[in-house]
Amino acid sequence: MRTAYGLRIEGLDEVVELDADSCPPVGGRPVTVRQRHVAPPPPAPLNADRMVRILADGRTLDVNRASGSATFYGPPLAADLLAHPYLAPVAVVVNRWAERETFHAGAFVHAGRAWVVLGGRTAGKSTLLAALAARDMPVLADDIVVCAGGDVLAGPRCVDLREPIPGLGLPTRVVRDDSRLRLTLPAVTPRLPVGGWIFLHWGDRLAVTPVGPAELLARLVTRRSLPELPSDPSALLALAARPGFDLTRPRDWATLDATHRLLGAALTGSLP
Template sequence: MRTAYGLHIDGLDEVTDLGISTGPPAGCRPVTVRQRQADPPPPAPLDADRMVRLLTDGRTLELRRANGSATFYGPPLAADVLAHPYLAPVAVVVNRWAGRETFHAGAFVHNGRAWVVLGSRTAGKSTLLAALADRDVPVLADDIVVCDDGDVLAGPRCVDLREPIPGLGLPTRGVRDDTRLRVTLPAIAPRLPLGGWIFLNWGDGPALTPVGPADLLTRLAARRSLPELASDPAALLALAGQPGYDLTRPRDWAALDATHRLLDTTLTHIGALT
């Protein structure tokens, strides 16, 4: 079976951008993903047992908690888009039902700990993660970050770029009807301990500015996926107990090396203090 985002997934054996497991890793939630070319059920609000969501492309996604199923209604989806972006809404709902926090974010690994990268859709999250991967920095997730009991869970083994990164040494392939360039990531541990939070901004720099604990808690609470579902205040406080930084850097490909050096130096110093 395939794995990603803390899910043990049946029905996506052909999706090679996901992890693979002969048995369910500890803590993974079983999900069966199906596709149906049939009339979809009408949209329904999220409740304790079922969710029906109309997707932006006109397809409908139905999730049922009792049997762990996720069904896409509409034209068949190719394997590349099932890995990303269509698995993301499945992962968000299933993990929020499980009491985990999820964020629209990515994560990279420094000294065995996961650092979560957050920002708007135009903040350059995927660009930064691909550049870090090109510099032998392990990337744990792109697009969705799932936090569970102090750990960050691994996502699909790919990063999608809107445009090429000059000098990127990693191979890419066209996906999503050639609207994205996909970087394939190596296998990685299914979960790693959370190291901290990095919020992306454009500007001069690169520079890292600490985010205070109260401000960090406010930001994380506001960025939770499906905020209509209750969260454990103690769990949010624990997440905000890790260090947070604003990372400001210019819109310049040439600044990627300096950004990597700044992250490495700062996070190494933090690790030496803990």
Template sequence: MPSTPPAAPVAYGLALPDLRGAAHLLRRPRGDETLWRVERLLDPDPAPATTAVDADRAVLPLAGGRVEIDRATATTTFRTPVAPADAEVVHPHLASTAVTVAHWRGRIALHAGAVVAGGRVWAVLGERGAGKSTAMYSLVRAGYPLVTDDVLVLDGRRVLPGPRCVDLRRPTAEHYGVGEDLGVVGRRQRWRVELPAGDGGGELEHDLELAGLVHLAWGGEVAVDDVPLDRRWPALLESLALKLPPADQRGLLRLLALPTLRFRRPQRFADLDRAAHALGAELSRRGAAPATPAAAG
């Protein structure tokens, strides 16, 4: 009698049977994930693509090719001269699928990392150049489990964890002496730090809730300050991973009521760990109590 294949590994609420070769970067299933297939078709000269997303299909450009995401067949197809390996699909290429499927399912997807502190999840947001992945890795080093490095998918306030790895830039990787040089994957050169169970990337509790949001900034001293309510909306809109009207507008408005912080720290490697410990301690203190709307002002 044939044996039953093991359940597919998951990320972002998607069950991914075609990415078992990178299962060490993925999560264990809880049972309610959406089954999603991944196909890789070799095309020596793929037609150029511009980003197009509608209600049933998305086409996105990819270096040397294109990605097609189909809602009806629940399939992502890579058309490239060289097929991406499972680990490359998992991160960074899977993010575009996660964001698109989240939109179709009425969920919110933010361009954000996230960690667990105080038993709940804190999103970490930052513009390009704000040092987001560096902040994520320094928080992991400080003992805070990684939820995701690059894209945060929310089902209401329930968090759907992403892959358990952080992709660093060269200066940070060299500073810490970590990471595998992947070369250029996606838009930039990456040094990947895998986080197996027990090393900051362990299995997370199911039904973790979002406690609040942290916006990164560079500054002279380490400081964590509340963001006034009237200044949250523009930054929240900017953090949407898909630049379309949000599928869950009420859910996005509810995020405004969550504790929202600005974390400033010096742009110096010598201060990374000290800053991460300070932020983690503050998030743990706030995360341990029920989230309440912050006052405007």
């Protein structure tokens, strides 16, 4: 049995990016991931027990709470694709059913805490995480961040890049039908307390600026995954009580070292 995103996962023993069983299961039972190359069930809206939806590539995903299963209908997926990105929608649904908050984000570790990195699809989240990993800041998650109470849960042990990073100094391999370069991450503590929030922006100069609590709460509310499911207001308030920063940087590989130094100084200065 493997683990990621706080799930105990059966059926993915061949996926090397998932850790051996080390986390308690969501909802008290494992999730079995299956693949079937047969006609899928019709789409169905998300409810408290089941979700069936068509994915961007035409496959259908059926997540069934009662049976503890997540079934992909369509051509078989390779192990590297199951690690990322196809496990992410399963993790979002199951964790939201378990009343955990999830965000399209990544997270790295600084001073024993998880710092969550948020931004749009081309905001450079994975690039920043890979650069931080190369500078000895452990990466906790890429693509999806799951918050259980005040903790962030570890994701699959990889970061996928659209293009090479000059001077990265860490080995990568081609994955996802030759569309990505995968950086394999070492094992990490499976859950760590939230340190704070970092919102990525592109700009002409490098800067880190604080985000006030009210603005931070508003941003977190709008960036929740599956907002049609209810959230605990007190849990969101607790998450928004952590520090928040806007990180602006130029689209220039040469600024990665300076970004690392500036970010480290800002986060160290925010520690209690």
